[in-house]
Amino acid sequence: MSRRRFLQLIAGLLAGSTVTPLPAASVKRIVVVGAGIAGLTAAQTLHQQGHSVTVVEARDRLGGRLWTSNRWQQMPVDLGASWIHGAKDNPLSALADQIKATRLTTRYDNTLTYNSQGKPLSDAETRELERWQQRIDTALESAQSANQDQSVQAAVHKALGWDSLTVREHQLAQFIFNSTLEQEYAGGIHELSAYWYDAAAAFRGDDTLFSKGYQVITEHLASGLDVKLQHTVQKLEWSNPQVSIQTDRGELQADHAIITLPLGVLKTGQVAFSPPLPARKQTAIDTLGMGTLNKCYLRFPTAFWPDDQDWLEYIPTEPGAWTEWVSLQRVAGWSVLLGFNAAERGKRIEQWSDAQIVADAMQTLRTLFGNAIPDPLDYQITRWNADPFARGAYSFNSIGSTPDMRDHLAERLGNTVFFAGEATERKHFSSVHGAYLSGLRAAQQILDLNKG
Ligand SMILES: Cc1cc2nc3c(=O)[nH]c(=O)nc-3n(C[C@H](O)[C@H](O)[C@H](O)COP(=O)(O)OP(=O)(O)OC[C@H]3O[C@@H](n4cnc5c(N)ncnc54)[C@H](O)[C@@H]3O)c2cc1C
Incomplete structure (x- = not known):
């Protein structure tokens, strides 16, 4: 993605959810699998560009590995990620500034x-x-x-x-x-x-954390989106030009799908792909590590x-x-x-x-x-490793893996299925900002494809 285009997309997200109307024939039906930060970022970007976007999420809540608990009154604690790691020039800091989210600095x-x-x-x-x-x-x-x-x-x-x-x-x-x-x-x-x-x-x-928890970011990114919670995706049938997404509560058809399943979930094979994933994407899934x-x-x-x-x-x-x-x-x-x-x-x-x-x-x-x-x-x-919709905390480069494998994981399947999520980021894997950037990347791929 060019730096200029990337900045334009971020500016769109910062400006809030103003939707640019598209002529009906240009509107694409897009299903985003996963309402973590990668999925919400991609979905919000495409929604703002006038496309018809549905997010399907297995859990009964937004955020995925961003999960603020409000069990203790006036003490919202993050059970997933807590920090913006390296707050200077971090795109998440700009997003947090925009929504005036108070942050605290641990040293x-x-x-x-x-x-x-x-x-x-x-x-x-x-x-x-x-x-x-x-x-x-x-x-x-x-x-x-x-x-x-x-x-x-x-x-x-x-x-x-x-x-x-x-x-x-x-x-x-x-x-x-x-x-x-x-x-x-x-x-x-x-x-x-x-x-x-x-x-x-x-x-x-510095490393900064949100005084009200990371929920302020997920709620902002989810505003105006059609999110179907408690819909577990079981199978994806992809063959140009359509994709069918089968969930435990019915099937959705789309022109494009963005898959943000955590690497740990992809490793289990609990979501089937038909036709099967290309060999080098499968090798990346098998070889990259998912940590706890x-x-x-x-x-x-x-x-x-x-x-x-x-x-x-x-x-x-x-x-x-x-x-x-x-x-x-x-x-x-x-x-x-x-x-x-x-x-x-x-x-x-x-x-x-x-x-x-x-x-x-x-x-x-x-x-x-x-x-x-x-x-x-x-x-x-927390028990992130046992969590069926995470199967670990975040990805790492295990013995036998190479940075190229992150690119293989990110590769699209034809013009139909696109991939995002922290593990797909060669440079910023394992972080919230990496997941966010991956969501922008996948959204941009779809926008480029449908230009004009
Ligand atoms: C304990 C912990 C601490 C961390 N600390 C930090 C930190 O301080 N700073 C930092 O930058 N990063 C941190 N991280 C990493 C960060 O949280 C992740 O990199 C980031 O949140 C991943 O976002 P994502 O959108 O790629 O994935 P996810 O948030 O996992 O989103 C994927 C979504 O897909 C859903 N899903 C799974 N299976 C299915 C299915 N079959 N059908 C439908 N939906 C499905 C999941 O429920 C989830 O909502 C931490 C992670 C953990 C666990």
């Missing part, structure tokens, strides 16, 4: 790291951790110029002489693997490609942790167990802690009951802040 320099005994790191311990971080960074840099791809784990284990390290050294290194790699990319280090794990581009600037990141919000009567910090980190004895916490006290004034579990550990604890997860989290918090701290007043827990 990584407001981070306190605790050792395995629950004490804040001493200066000597901080320097030791920095040395390990440097060794790991060097190992990963050299893995990126090696002759062959390997997993991040294979690369760092070899470079660090893993088998000769002490238990404590293992804990330090595993903390770095989890806090800087697995929590960010959602894949385990044994799955992440050493060549491509960090291939996504980033916007500059789960959240556990705990609400307390008052903050018992350092309330000037945004991030609390912990070097656990069990790899990946509650290494990262966000405090909402400083930014929002809420006595709420958000604990994360990513990759293998994130997947594993989905099998536990809520009570087990909360007890496990509280054990860590008692290690950090003492046995006298109160139990939470309430909690909210």
Whole structure:
């Protein structure tokens, strides 16, 4: 898409939902599968250009992996994405400005790291951790110029002489693997490609979150759209010039369809394509990774942790167990802690009951802040991997995958079926802004096709 055209489309979305009428013969029937941000962005863009758009969504709500919970009065918390990552020049910041959405900035320099005994790191311990971080960074840099791809784990284990390290050294290194790699990319280090794990581009600037939650964006993008909730797509029959979309509540016919199914859902094959998907798209689906990141919000009567910090980190004895916490006290004034579990550990604890997860989290918090701290007043827990309409949190570049595979995933099927969604973005996969850009791209493809 040309930069000029792209800016025009964004300007359209920013201006609100004014619909440009088209002559009846030029109006196309378009079905968008999925009411996440990719689907809503594509649908709103095409709707504004005068096309007849229907969005079909399996869930009983909008947003997909954007999901603001309003269970706690005056404390809307995001169970899916929270942040605009890199707010400067990020297209989502422009959208948020337009709807005057208040944002809060969490800062990584407001981070306190605790050792395995629950004490804040001493200066000597901080320097030791920095040395390990440097060794790991060097190992990963050299893995990126090696002759062959390997997993991040294979690369760092070899470079660090893993088998000769002490238990404590293992804990330090595993903390770095989890806090800087697995929590960010959602894949385990044994799955992440050493060549491509960090291939996504980033916007500059702070990470900001919405004081009323990401719902403000999804609601804005959905305004005026025909969205059919609780319609699960089961099969797509595509052959030029028509596409038939079969749902559990009937069939829709369209000139074009835009598929925004999460990579995790595409991997299960629960939506059938007839004719089958081309081989290289199927290979991309099979090879790219779908990661796990789960959240556990705990609400307390008052903050018992350092309330000037945004991030609390912990070097656990069990790899990946509650290494990262966000405090909402400083930014929002809420006595709420958000604990994360990513990759293998994130997947594993989905099998536990809520009570087990909360007890496990509280054990860590008692290690950090003492046995006298109160139990939470309430909690909210996610299980993104088990979610049938997500099957994971977001995509990552797994060993064996290449950036080209993202393009293959994005490739259209003739003039009929188009693809969007975070995983289809070569440069901005795994993010909300990537999904948003992919929605604009798919809408533009349809507009280009129907020009004149
Ligand atoms: C816990 C977590 C934290 C995250 N944190 C951040 C963050 O802070 N910042 C950031 O930039 N990104 C973050 N992300 C990633 C971000 O949320 C996603 O990249 C983005 O929301 C994906 O949007 P999408 O439109 O591509 O997919 P989705 O939002 O998943 O939309 C796809 C839609 O398709 C629907 N669907 C699935 N199957 C069917 C079917 N058979 N029929 C009909 N509909 C179907 C789904 O219900 C869904 O609504 C996070 C994700 C998670 C899970």
